[in-house]
Amino acid sequence: MAVGRVRKPHGVHGELLVEILTDFPQRLAVGVSVGVGQAEPEQFFTVKSVRLHKGAWLLKLSECTRREQADSFREQYLFLPEQEREALPANYYYEHELAGLRCLLLDGREAGTVQRLEAGPAGAWLVVLQGEREVLVPFVSPIVVRVDLEQGCVLLDPPEGLLFGDAL
Template identity: 45%
Template sequence: MQFVVGRVVKPHGIRGELTVEVRTDSPEERFDPGVALVGRSRDGKTRPLTVAAVRPHGGRLLVRFEEIPDRTAAEEARGLTLLVDVDELPPIDDPDEFYDHQLEGLRAELADGTVVGTVREVVHSPAGELLAVDVGEGKNRREVLVPFVTAIVPRVDLDAGLIVLEPPEGLLDG
């Protein structure tokens, strides 16, 4: 199993550097020189990538990979999703911290056991993390963004495969 640590936005310069949007809480570990990643294109094809160099740039990272030597190769890498194997992740010691892949797919319920939907994705925004929860079925299916804060998501039970929601009035209304 793999999870997303970044996305290639665009090439930068002529030496193969790429502007990368970070999607991990540990960019210093995930993009350290020598780290092996997998690049997945929109059509699902994958390729191995090894970090050669990295530097911060305007809230993103500029990353050079050993396999991308120049601007032409960098253009071909535009839009790649950067992945790491779950097996390579260190364990999390804090019981209130989770990797995105642990939350995606969990059943969302209210405190009384009423099923609300399924967590489809964790959205990282400047204001904090949001859970994109698919609510409803068929033509009534829609996405609700739930702030991932203790006041609204008081319980995460990975073993039971669920999160418990205590949403403020109107949050789940369509």
């Protein structure tokens, strides 16, 4: 389960500034093993220290002692062991599960690829890459018709011209 995204190094001793992506940040504690990677854990580290700083975490991982090393983690996700899929509420998805999914319109046209999920003041947004352009798609049921993890796609029904304009 992705619980955070590394934004940048903090200081010169390998500390990381991490965006919180979970409703339960207390699960990330000293001594916990975390995976670091893009779509799934690629390397594992032990949390040496964690503290809250301006709505984000400042995290120190084992064996990360230099700013240069911390910089290599930029935009990587932090993973905790995943819960059983059946235990999750319906229509709940981990952010890392959505990243990389193809976006299709109801008529079958490709509409881009999900890059990430962003939280906004009124709800979540899918950040969809269309060529070189990013488009924000509200993650609400009339627009996001279905998420199909097995097929690797999100079916969208956006209002006419509102989100995609002349890009398609």
